[in-house]
Amino acid sequence: MTSYAGGLKSGLTFLILWGLPHLALAAKLDMRPGVTDMSVRIQQIHHMGLWVCVVVGVIVFGAMFYTMFAHRSSRNPTPATFSHSTPVEFVWTLIPVLILVGMAVPATITLRDIEDNTDSDMTVLITASQWKWHYKYLDSGISYYSNIATPEEQIYNLEPKDEHYLLDVDNYLVLPTNRKIRFLTTADDVIHSWWVPDFAVKQDAIPGFINEAWTEIPEPGIYRGQCTELCGKGHAYMPIVVEVRPEAEFDKWIEDQLLAANLAGEAAVAARAKTWTLEELVPQGEAVFVKHCATCHQRDGMGQGSKYPALAGSAITTGSIPDHLDRVMNGKANTEMQAWAPQLSDLDIAAVITYERNTWGNDTGDVIQPVTVYEER
Amino acid sequence: MVAHAEAVPKSRHPLLAFAARWLFTTNHKEIGTLYLWLSFLLFFIAGAMAMVIRLELFEPGIQFAQPEFYNQVLTLHGLIMVFGAVMPAFVGLANWMIPLMIGAPDMALPRMNNFSFWILPFAFTLLLSSLFMEGGAPNFGWTFYAPLSTTYGPPSTDFFILGVHLMGISSIMGAINIIVTIVNLRAPGMTWMKMPLFVWTWLITAFLLIMVMPVLAGVVTMMLTDRHFGTSFFNAAGGGDPVLFQHIFWFFGHPEVYIMILPGFGIASQIIPTFSRKKLFGYHSMVYATAAIAFLSFIVWGHHMFTTGMPFVAEMFFMIATMLIAVPTGVKVFNWVATMWRGSITFETPMLFAIGFVMMFTIGGFSGLMLALVPADFQYHDTFFVVAHFHYVLYPGAIFGTMAAVYYWLPKWCGHMYDERLGKIHFWTATIAVNTTFFPMHFSGLAGMPRRIPDYALQFADFNMVSSIGAGVLGLTQVLFLFIVIKTIRAGARAKARVWEGAEGLEWEVPSPAPLHTWNTPPVIAEGEVH
Numbered sequence: 001m002t003s004y005a006g007g008l009k010s011g012l013t014f015l016i017l018w019g020l021p022h023l024a025l026a027a028k029l030d031m032r033p034g035v036t037d038m039s040v041r042i043q044q045i046h047h048m049g050l051w052v053c054v055v056v057g058v059i060v061f062g063a064m065f066y067t068m069f070a071h072r073s074s075r076n077p078t079p080a081t082f083s084h085s086t087p088v089e090f091v092w093t094l095i096p097v098l099i100l101v102g103m104a105v106p107a108t109i110t111l112r113d114i115e116d117n118t119d120s121d122m123t124v125l126i127t128a129s130q131w132k133w134h135y136k137y138l139d140s141g142i143s144y145y146s147n148i149a150t151p152e153e154q155i156y157n158l159e160p161k162d163e164h165y166l167l168d169v170d171n172y173l174v175l176p177t178n179r180k181i182r183f184l185t186t187a188d189d190v191i192h193s194w195w196v197p198d199f200a201v202k203q204d205a206i207p208g209f210i211n212e213a214w215t216e217i218p219e220p221g222i223y224r225g226q227c228t229e230l231c232g233k234g235h236a237y238m239p240i241v242v243e244v245r246p247e248a249e250f251d252k253w254i255e256d257q258l259l260a261a262n263l264a265g266e267a268a269v270a271a272r273a274k275t276w277t278l279e280e281l282v283p284q285g286e287a288v289f290v291k292h293c294a295t296c297h298q299r300d301g302m303g304q305g306s307k308y309p310a311l312a313g314s315a316i317t318t319g320s321i322p323d324h325l326d327r328v329m330n331g332k333a334n335t336e337m338q339a340w341a342p343q344l345s346d347l348d349i350a351a352v353i354t355y356e357r358n359t360w361g362n363d364t365g366d367v368i369q370p371v372t373v374y375e376e377r
Numbered sequence: 378m379v380a381h382a383e384a385v386p387k388s389r390h391p392l393l394a395f396a397a398r399w400l401f402t403t404n405h406k407e408i409g410t411l412y413l414w415l416s417f418l419l420f421f422i423a424g425a426m427a428m429v430i431r432l433e434l435f436e437p438g439i440q441f442a443q444p445e446f447y448n449q450v451l452t453l454h455g456l457i458m459v460f461g462a463v464m465p466a467f468v469g470l471a472n473w474m475i476p477l478m479i480g481a482p483d484m485a486l487p488r489m490n491n492f493s494f495w496i497l498p499f500a501f502t503l504l505l506s507s508l509f510m511e512g513g514a515p516n517f518g519w520t521f522y523a524p525l526s527t528t529y530g531p532p533s534t535d536f537f538i539l540g541v542h543l544m545g546i547s548s549i550m551g552a553i554n555i556i557v558t559i560v561n562l563r564a565p566g567m568t569w570m571k572m573p574l575f576v577w578t579w580l581i582t583a584f585l586l587i588m589v590m591p592v593l594a595g596v597v598t599m600m601l602t603d604r605h606f607g608t609s610f611f612n613a614a615g616g617g618d619p620v621l622f623q624h625i626f627w628f629f630g631h632p633e634v635y636i637m638i639l640p641g642f643g644i645a646s647q648i649i650p651t652f653s654r655k656k657l658f659g660y661h662s663m664v665y666a667t668a669a670i671a672f673l674s675f676i677v678w679g680h681h682m683f684t685t686g687m688p689f690v691a692e693m694f695f696m697i698a699t700m701l702i703a704v705p706t707g708v709k710v711f712n713w714v715a716t717m718w719r720g721s722i723t724f725e726t727p728m729l730f731a732i733g734f735v736m737m738f739t740i741g742g743f744s745g746l747m748l749a750l751v752p753a754d755f756q757y758h759d760t761f762f763v764v765a766h767f768h769y770v771l772y773p774g775a776i777f778g779t780m781a782a783v784y785y786w787l788p789k790w791c792g793h794m795y796d797e798r799l800g801k802i803h804f805w806t807a808t809i810a811v812n813t814t815f816f817p818m819h820f821s822g823l824a825g826m827p828r829r830i831p832d833y834a835l836q837f838a839d840f841n842m843v844s845s846i847g848a849g850v851l852g853l854t855q856v857l858f859l860f861i862v863i864k865t866i867r868a869g870a871r872a873k874a875r876v877w878e879g880a881e882g883l884e885w886e887v888p889s890p891a892p893l894h895t896w897n898t899p900p901v902i903a904e905g906e907v908h
Contacts, residue, residue: 031756031823046753053743061736063714068732073654073721080719083656088715089708096707100700103750108693110752115689155832157438165437166834190525191619193684193759197825202755204685206620207524208613211686226834228759228827230518232525233444236830304445307512307531334528 032197035219039200041110048106052099117212120182124173128185128192128205128227130336131234131295135173138184142257145343146171147291148237152299155237166236167224172243176250177220183213189338190232196225196240204229217244232336234295264345271347272371278358281367285355288348296336301360307336312360321366324353325376341377346370400495403487404893405472408494410790412469413783415497417859419461420776422505424852426454431814431848433831434841447831448516449508455519456537459637460544461501463771466779467640468493468551471579474786475555477884477891478573480564480900485557493550500543507533518829520630523611523622527603534604538597545590552586555579564883566902570664573882574657577664578643581671585632585639588675592629596622620685627678635674638738638770639667641778642709645731647882648785649713652728653720654879659712666705666712673702683754692751699749703742710739725877726800730781733773733808741769744819759829762822768815773808780807780858787862788876792890793869799861807854813847 033043070076127134136143149168153159162168175181185194185205195202196215203213217223225240245253290299296308303310311317316324328349331339340349350368357364389397402408429450433442442450472490476483484490507514512531515521526534559580563572572580599622602608609615611622650657657663679687679695687695713735722728744766748754757763780803788794821840826833833841872889883902887895 028824029820031753032825042752042756045750046747046756049747049750049753053746057739057743060710060714060739064717064732064736067714067717067720068722068724071653071717071720071722073723076719076721079654079721081655082658082719084659084661085715089659089662089712092711093704093708096704100703104697104700107696107750107752111692111696112689114752114755115692155439157440161437161835163835166832190529191522195759195827197756200752200756202684202758206613206685208617208619209686225825226827226830230448230522230525230829232529233448233516235448236444236827236832304443305512307445336529 034198034200035221035223036199036215036217038114038215039198042200045107045110048103052103117182117214119180120214121179123182123184124175125184125186126194126205127188128194128231128238129188129338130190130232131227131238133194133238133240137254140254140258142254142261144171146173146241148239152294164224167226167239167241169239169241172222172241174243174245174250174253175217176247177217177244178247180214180216183215185211185213191229192227192231192238193229194225194240195228196223196242198223202228220244220246237295268346271345272374276350276367276369278354278365278367281351281354282358284347285351285353286359288344288352289355292340292344293352311356312362317356318362318364321368324357325368325373328353329373329376346373349373401491403483403491405476405484405487405490406891406893408490409469409472411494412465412472416462416465416469419457419465419501421855423454423457423462424855426450426457427848428852430454431845434833435845436842437833437835437838439832442831444831445513445516448829449514451829452515452518453504453508456504457501458771459519459633463637463775463779464548465497467582470640470644470779470782471555473790474884475558475576475579476562477887477895478576478882479559479562479567480883480896480902481558481562482894482896484554485562486554489550490554493547493554496543496547500540500547503536503543504540507536510536520626522626523600523603523619527600527611530604535601538601541597542594545594548586549590552583555583556587564896564899564902570661571902574646574660574663575640575643578639578646578667581667582636582639585636585671585674589629589632592625596625596629599625620682623682623685624678627681628675630681631678632671632674634767634770635670637775639671641734641738641775642667644778644782644785645713645734648727648731648781649716651877651880652725653717653722655716655720657712658715658718659708662708663712666708669705670702673698673705677702680749680754683751684758696749696751700746703746706742710735726795726797726804727781727785729801729804730777730784733804734777734781737773737777737811738770741766741774744769757822759827760822761818761826761828764828765815765818765822768818772815773811783862786884787865788872789884789889789891791866792872793865794872795861795865795869799857803854803857803861806857807851810847810851810854814844814851817843
C-alpha cells in the first residue's frame with residue numbers, strides 16, 4: 001500500500017511540477033480574452049466553437065482509431081457486407097443540425113451587440129494610408145498621424161530588437177476608460193484593416209467607405225495591434241498603439257493637445273518669420289527623411305528599382321525647386337508617393353527638400369525657406 | 378479518335394518525334410500524364426517559394442527577402458499552388474481515370490483536350506516571367522484585392538491578368554470535356570447511380586468550374602479596363618467600389634476552394650472501400666452530400682468579408698449558410714468511418730494517405746466551422762489562424778488526396794508497383810512535417826499574428842521557428858515522393874491487372890500498364906452490380 005501511496009504522491013508531484021508551466025503555455029496557446037466586455041464574450045464564442053469541435057473530433061477520430069485497430073485484416077479477416085442504413089444516416093444528419101443551431105443562437109446574439117454602434121460618447125475617425133494611421137477626434141478636432149517607431153536598424157538586425165519590436169509608434173491613440181467610443185475607419189489609398197486584439201475590434205479601412213465599430217474599455221493601459229489587410233510592402237510596419245487613460249486624465253490630455261496645437265501654430269508662424277541657413281536645415285531634413293522617406297527611397301538615396309526612384313542625381317532633386325516642392329507636397333497620382341503637405345509642417349518640408357538637394361552628391365546649394373512652403377499650400 | 382502520335386513518321390529525328398508525340402497527342406492517358414507532370418513541376422516551383430517564405434519567417438527581422446520581394450513570392454506561391462499544382466493535378470487524374478472508370482475509349486473531345494493542356498505551360502510562363510520584369514511580379518496576394526492590384530499594381534499585373542485568362546480558358550474547356558464525356562460516353566449499363574464516386578465528384582466539380590471561371594475572367598477584365606481604359610469599377614475616386622471586387626472575387630473564390638477538394642473526396646471514396654474490403658457506406662448520401670456542398674458553395678462567399686462593414690443581416694445569413702456546409706461534410710466523414718467499420722482493413726500507402734486526408738481535412742473543417750462564427754471571426758480574420766485553416770484543407774486535404782490517388786493508380790499507369798517501404802516513409806514524414814508546419818499557425822494566429830507579413834513581433838517567434846522547421850522537412854519529403862515516382866516508372870515488381878485485391882471498378886479490368894487504347898469495345902456492366 002505504502003509504495004502505491006508513494007507512487008501516487010510522486011506521480012501527483014510530477015503532474016503539478018510538469019503541469020503548472022504548461023498551464024501558462026495553455027494560456028499562450030489560446031485566444032486572448034482581451035480587456036473589454038465584448039472581447040471576453042467573443043472569447044467565449046471561440047471556446048464554444050473550439051469545444052464543440054474537440055468533442056466531435058474525439059468521437060469521430062476515436063471511432064476511426066478504434067476501427068483501424070479492431071477491424072484491421074489480421075484481427076478481422078472477413079469484412080462485414082452492410083453498405084447503408086437510413087436511420088443511422090438520418091441521425092447523423094440531424095444531430096449536427098441541432099448542434100449548429102445551438103452554436104448559431106449565442107453567436108447571433110453577440111453579433112447583434114457588436115453591430116450596435118448607437119449611443120456612443122465620442123468618435124474617432126481612423127484614416128489609413130500606406131503605411132501609417134491618422135487619428136481625428138471628431139468631438140474636439142484634434143488630429144495627428146501615428147507612425148511605426150521601430151528603427152530600421154532593428155528590422156535589418158543591426159541592433160538588438162526591443163520588447164515592442166514592430167509594435168511601437170511615435171504617437172499613441174489616447175482613449176478614455178468607461179466611455180463608449182465609436183471608431184469610423186476609412187483609407188486614402190488601398191484597403192487596410194485596424195485591429196486591436198484586446199478590444200476585439202477589427203474593421204477594414206476602405207477608400208470611399210466609412211465603416212463603424214465601437215469599444216468600451218474598463219482598464220487603463222497600453223494596448224497594441226497591427227494592420228491586418230495586405231496593403232503593400234509596408235504592411236508589417238503599420239502598428240497600432242492605444243493608450244487608455246482614466247476619464248479625468250483623458251479630458252486633461254485633450255485640453256493639453258488643444259493648447260499644444262495653438263503653440264504649434266505659433267511656432268509655425270515663428271518658423272516662417274525666420275530665414276534659415278543650410279546648416280540648420282540639413283540635419284533636421286535628414287531626420288525627416290529617415291523617418292518618412294527612407295523606407296522607399298533608401299537612406300543612400302539610391303531608391304529601389306523604377307518603382308522607388310533614386311533621389312541621388314535625379315531630375316526632381318536637382319531640377320527646378322517648384323517641381324520638387326510640388327512632388328513632395330502633392331505626391332504623384334496612382335503611385336505610393338503620397339502628398340506630404342497635410343502630414344508635415346512647413347519647416348519639415350523645407351528641411352527635407354533642402355536635405356535632398358544637398359546630399360548624396362546633389363550639390364545645388366539651394367536653401368528652401370518654410371515661408372516658401374507656406375505660400376505653396 | 379486515333380492518337381496523332383501514331384501518325385508521326387518513324388523516319389524523323391527521335392527528338393522531333395518525341396516532341397511531336399507529346400505536342401500533338403489527343404490520347405486521354407498521355408494528356409493525363411502531361412497534366413500530372415506539369416502540376417508536379419509547378420508544385421515544386423511554388424513549394425520553393427513557400428521555402429523562401431518560411432525562411433524569411435524563421436526569425437523576426439528581415440534576413441533573406443525584402444518586403445517587396447516577399448509579397449511577390451507570397452502572391453506567386455498562392456496563385457501557382459491553386460491554379461498550377463492542385464487544379465491541373467485533378468484534371469490529370471480525371472483525364473487518366475474517368476474514361477477508364479466509365480468504360481469510354483477516350484475523352485469526348487480529344488483535340489480540345491490537347492488544347493486545354495497546352496495553354497497551361499504558356500499561361501504559367503507568362504505568370505512566372507513577371508518575376509524578371511521591371512517593377513517585379515504581382516505583389517498583392519493571390520486574392521489580388523483592388524485597389525492594391527489595380528491603381529497600385531505593378532506593370533506586370535497585365536501579364537498576370539492574361540495568365541489568369543488563359544488558365545480560365547483551359548479550365549473551362551477541361552470542365553466541358555469532362556461533363557460531355559461523363560454524360561455521353563458511359564458504357565451501356567453504367568447508370569448514374571452506378572458511377573464511381575470519383576466520377577461523380579468530378580462531374581459536380583466540372584459544373585462548379587463552368588459556373589465560376591467566367592466570373593474570375595470577368596473580374597480580371599474589369600481590372601484590366603480599370604487599369605488602362607479609364608473605367609472605375611473598383612476605384613472609389615471615380616465612383617466605383619473596392620468592395621465590389623471582393624464580392625465578385627469570392628463568388629468565384631469560394632466555389633473554387635470546393636473545386637480543389639471535391640475530387641479529393643472522390644479519391645478517398647475510391648480508396649477507403651478498397652483497403653477496407655467493404656463497399657462504400659451510404660453511396661447515395663455521398664452523391665447528395667457532394668451536390669449539397671456544391672450548391673452551398675455559391676451562397677457563402679460573404680464569410681470572407683465579415684470585416685468589410687457588412688450589415689448585420691448579411692453577416693447572419695452568411696454565417697448560417699456557412700455553418701450548414703458542416704452537415705453534408707459531416708455526412709461524408711461519417712460515411713468514410715462507417716465504410717471502414719467492421720471492414721478488413723490493411724494499410725498500404727494509398728490507404729494511409731486517404732486516412733490522413735480524412736482526419737486532417739476534418740481538422741481544417743473544424744477550424745472552418747469556428748471561422749464561420751462571425752463574432753469569433755473578427756478575431757481570427759486575416760491572421761495565421763486562417764492560414765492554418767486553409768492549409769489544413771489544402772495540403773493534407775487536396776494534396777494528400779492527390780498523392781493517395783497517385784500511389785493507388787500509379788501501378789495501373791506504369792505497370793510497376795511502387796516501393797511500399799519508401800511510400801510509408803513518405804507518408805509518415807509528410808504527416809509529421811505537415812502538422813509541425815501548420816498546427817503552430819493556429820496558435821500564432823490566436824496570439825494575434827496577422828497573415829502576409831514578412832516580419833513579426835517577438836512574441837510570435839517560437840511558433841514561427843517550429844513552422845519553418847516543419848516546412849523544410851515537408852519540402853524534402855516531396856523530393857522523396859518524386860524519387861519514388863521516378864523509381865516506380867523505371868522499374869519495380871510487375872503490377873497485376875487488379876492491383877489491389879479489394880478494388881472494384883472498370884479500371885481494374887484492363888491490364889497494367891493500361892494500354893494506350895482501352896475500351897474500344899464498351900464493357901458490359903452486369904445488372905445489379907453497383908459501383
